[in-house]
Amino acid sequence: MAWSEERVEMLKKLWTEGHSASQIAKELGGVTRNAVIGKVHRLGLSGRTTPSRPVKRPPRLARPKPRQPAVEASTPEPEPVQPPAQSARQARADAENLAPMALENGETANVLNLKGSMCKWPIGDPADPDFAFCGRRATCGPYCAEHAKVAFQPARKRERKTKDTEDQIPRIAG
Numbered sequence: 001m002a003w004s005e006e007r008v009e010m011l012k013k014l015w016t017e018g019h020s021a022s023q024i025a026k027e028l029g030g031v032t033r034n035a036v037i038g039k040v041h042r043l044g045l046s047g048r049t050t051p052s053r054p055v056k057r058p059p060r061l062a063r064p065k066p067r068q069p070a071v072e073a074s075t076p077e078p079e080p081v082q083p084p085a086q087s088a089r090q091a092r093a094d095a096e097n098l099a100p101m102a103l104e105n106g107e108t109a110n111v112l113n114l115k116g117s118m119c120k121w122p123i124g125d126p127a128d129p130d131f132a133f134c135g136r137r138a139t140c141g142p143y144c145a146e147h148a149k150v151a152f153q154p155a156r157k158r159e160r161k162t163k164d165t166e167d168q169i170p171r172i173a174g
Helices: 005-017 021-028 033-043 084-096 145-151 163-168
Strands: none
Touching (some): 021 033, 084 145
C-alpha cells in the first residue's frame, strides 16, 4: 500500500486532531497501526492538540467514618491487667514445664510420627536422642494453647521519650 498525497494529508489532519494511530489506521483502511506510526515519524509530525490517551479519573475519596456515640460517664473502669512482660514470662515458664505428650504406643512425637493436628513445639535439643515435639492437640495454628501463648505475643506499644528518660541516658562526649 503506497502513501498517496491525499492519504498523507488525511494522516496529518487526523494526527493533529489527536486521533490515535489505531484510529487513523481504521479511518484510512489498508494500513496497520505500526505503518501509521512509522509514517508519522518519517514525516516528523510532533505535538498534538489533544492527548490520545483517555484522561485519568480523579481518585475516589474515602467514605467518612460514622461517628462513635459519646461514652457514658458511668462506664465501669477496666480491671487492672497484668503487665505484658510478666504474663509473657509466666507463659514461657508454663510452656517450658510442659513435657512431651506420650502417644498411644508410648513414644513421644517425633518427625516421623508428627501429624498435622499435633502441636509442633520443639522440646529439647535436636541433637539429643530424647528430642521430641509437644504432640498435644494443635488449637492455635501449629501449636497447642500453652505454646501459642509463647509463640504469638501481641506487639507492645512504643513509649515516647520524655525529658526524664532523656536525662537518664548518658551523653557521649564528642
